Amino acid sequence: MKRRDLKIDKLPTIRRLPAYLNLLRELSIKGEQTVSSSHLAERMGIEPILVRKDLELTRITGTPRIGYSIQDLIGGIEGFLGLGDTLDAFLIGVGQLGSSLLSNQNLMNLGLRIVAAFDKEPQKSRSEANGIPVFGLERLGELARRINVCLAILCVQPEEAQDVTDILVAAGVKGIWNFTSANLVVPDDVITQNEDLCPALRCCP
Amino acid sequence: MKRRDLKIDKLPTIRRLPAYLNLLRELSIKGEQTVSSSHLAERMGIEPILVRKDLELTRITGTPRIGYSIQDLIGGIEGFLGLGDTLDAFLIGVGQLGSSLLSNQNLMNLGLRIVAAFDKEPQKSRSEANGIPVFGLERLGELARRINVCLAILCVQPEEAQDVTDILVAAGVKGIWNFTSANLVVPDDVITQNEDLCPALRCCP
């Protein structure tokens, strides 16, 4: 069964899967073989039944009284998330946040590879250190078409975000990971994920 | 009516409010006076009725045929989110992501002020540039108690995250904004918001 055939719309679950993965890898390193839904639940701060529902999506089944095989789950989640086959991405805007992402090991772990970065002032940008070339913004459209990436990471100024987005969409990019505060307008077949740093500040009285 | 008296549990709405705020400020700068729910909805990529429901929470009412007063909405959302009264926070872990947050203007806009930063190797950390002192991690507990901040921003290595969290919780911190991949275990009266950079990668086939 291909990923596309599965229900894609279990968004809350999908967002939790990477957290399960982290936890499972940690347990695996500790030498654990199996894990129960209640243990995972406690570590995640959620209910065991929710864990079981989430894991159901990966098609991995557990064993009553034993729990789930950690290796199976790792494989199942990686497979479901499409990790393993690395996903190429562009990064646009090599400012402080952008360069921080360029060197972020987590992205690699998730199977994301930034193949090129773009900036208004490429010579100024502090990257290249990671071996990733930084091009001028004017080359974005051309290279997006040529290299045919489907994911872009947006770290530009909010005012520039929509313009850059339009270029990306025109070039066939299907996913935009938006770190700007701009609300992007995109066609229906393009997915945006906003990571605007807006905490639910109301934790404090 | 104090914020505390309002229903706090409209989480999806609360998470959308900062986005409305950005949009409204933008419109305000353009000289607009009023805005309709359908216009906001289009810009946000959601349904007009959802916008009206969201705005209901701020207690600002609109006018049929006219829409909402942009100034009123800005004030209402700021009031609701408790912006205006600045919230003091600690930042722990002044690596690349940490220093990027230290200089992030967005946080200031949201009324968040980082009053001190901590790092295992404070002398190595590249900050202080922003006038924010960087202390050694060993002083965290003491200073958290003395300065009495209620929010902390966590940018340490995942392995250190739980230890640092325990110190923070013991010192009375009530909100932890977690940028690590660790799953933090905290008491019920402490809120964590995870910003682990885990995109729903599945946008691409």
Place this chain on the structure above:
DNA sequence: TAGATTGTTAATCGATTAACAATC
């Protein structure tokens, strides 16, 4: 076997959407 844990089926809860009356 007895007991723990999974996985299924049904119930609840909360968020979104729909319908429409109110109103400027």
Place this chain on the structure above:
DNA sequence: TAGATTGTTAATCGATTAACAATC
């Protein structure tokens, strides 16, 4: 007035939780 837009009330939808049978 006529028409656009709000705000209310009800319906739908989806996610979480509960109950419990299946099973190792």
